[in-house]
Amino acid sequence: MNINKKKTVIAGNWKMNKTPIETKNFFKDIIPVTTTSKCDIILCVPYIDISYAVKETKGSNIKIGAQNCHWEESGAFTGEVSAKMLKSIDTQYVIIGHSERRLYFAETDTTVNKKIKAALKENLKVILCVGESLEERENDTTNEVVSRQTKVALKGITINQIENIIIAYEPLWAIGTGKTATAEQADETCTFIREIISHLYNRSAAENIVIQYGGSMNSKNAQELLSKPNINGGLIGGASLNANEFVEIINIANSGNV
Numbered sequence: 532m533n534i535n536k537k538k539t540v541i542a543g544n545w546k547m548n549k550t551p552i553e554t555k556n557f558f559k560d561i562i563p564v565t566t567t568s569k570c571d572i573i574l575c576v577p578y579i580d581i582s583y584a585v586k587e588t589k590g591s592n593i594k595i596g597a598q599n600c601h602w603e604e605s606g607a608f609t610g611e612v613s614a615k616m617l618k619s620i621d622t623q624y625v626i627i628g629h630s631e632r633r634l635y636f637a638e639t640d641t642t643v644n645k646k647i648k649a650a651l652k653e654n655l656k657v658i659l660c661v662g663e664s665l666e667e668r669e670n671d672t673t674n675e676v677v678s679r680q681t682k683v684a685l686k687g688i689t690i691n692q693i694e695n696i697i698i699a700y701e702p703l704w705a706i707g708t709g710k711t712a713t714a715e716q717a718d719e720t721c722t723f724i725r726e727i728i729s730h731l732y733n734r735s736a737a738e739n740i741v742i743q744y745g746g747s748m749n750s751k752n753a754q755e756l757l758s759k760p761n762i763n764g765g766l767i768g769g770a771s772l773n774a775n776e777f778v779e780i781i782n783i784a785n786s787g788n789v
């Protein structure tokens with residue numbers, strides 16, 4: 532496959548971190564150093580920070596995302612936020628199916644699929660997370676799990692819509708643990724996901740889709756991971772909270788060596 536490595540997307544996932552004031556300070560620190568960035572930059576922030584982040588990044592090349600949404604437009608779903616609501620405050624991306632949502636909030640492949648459809652309907656772009664647990668990797672079922680997650684998540688998604696989806700391969704055992712998948716392991720599963728996309732859609736869709744690696748990526752290991760042929764970006768949790776660290780990863784992505 533002739534993978535479009537020119538498309539590198541560095542996304543941060545703040546999880547449940549940072550107040551609005553901390554959000555403002557973070558962007559004040561990073562905007563000056565990201566204005567000439569060739570790679571795309573996305574920050575997925577808590578709901579409460581979105582409006583502040585959108586305001587601070589106006590006119591910059593940083594895009595703001597949420598970390599979840601509900602599949603209905605409105606209704607009796609206490610504590611939830613819809614894709615329509617996110618769009619109304621100029622959110623551009625939404626993470627769907629993060630392993631912490633699957634693990635702690637009973638998210639299933641089916642709800643992931645419903646959420647993706649709702650997000651795309653509102654013209655939000657999606658970062659779909661897939662990945663196996665340690666037990667699944669040790670049982671040699673990584674491909675089976677990732678294949679099921681990807682196929683169910685994309686059920687009913689058209690070839691035109693797939694252009695608005697990024698897939699983040701995030702092995703659960705590497706998230707927030709400090710334990711990174713080796714660059715070879717990460718590349719191998721990203722390659723496998725690309726083959727699924729080729730099978731579900733076509734070769735061109737597979738060559739052009741952005742497949743990120745996520746799981747304890749930082750400025751020390753980013754170079755090795757991002758230079759792998761099938762990895763075109765990173766979804767970064769912990770290391771995206773620190774402006775200097777996040778900028779360093781962006782600089783690596785822009786260095787021309789990846």
Ligand code: PEP
Nearest residue numbers: 706707745746747768769
């Ligand atoms: C994540 O939250 O998607 C993630 C990859 O976290 P971390 O980088 O902290 O492992």
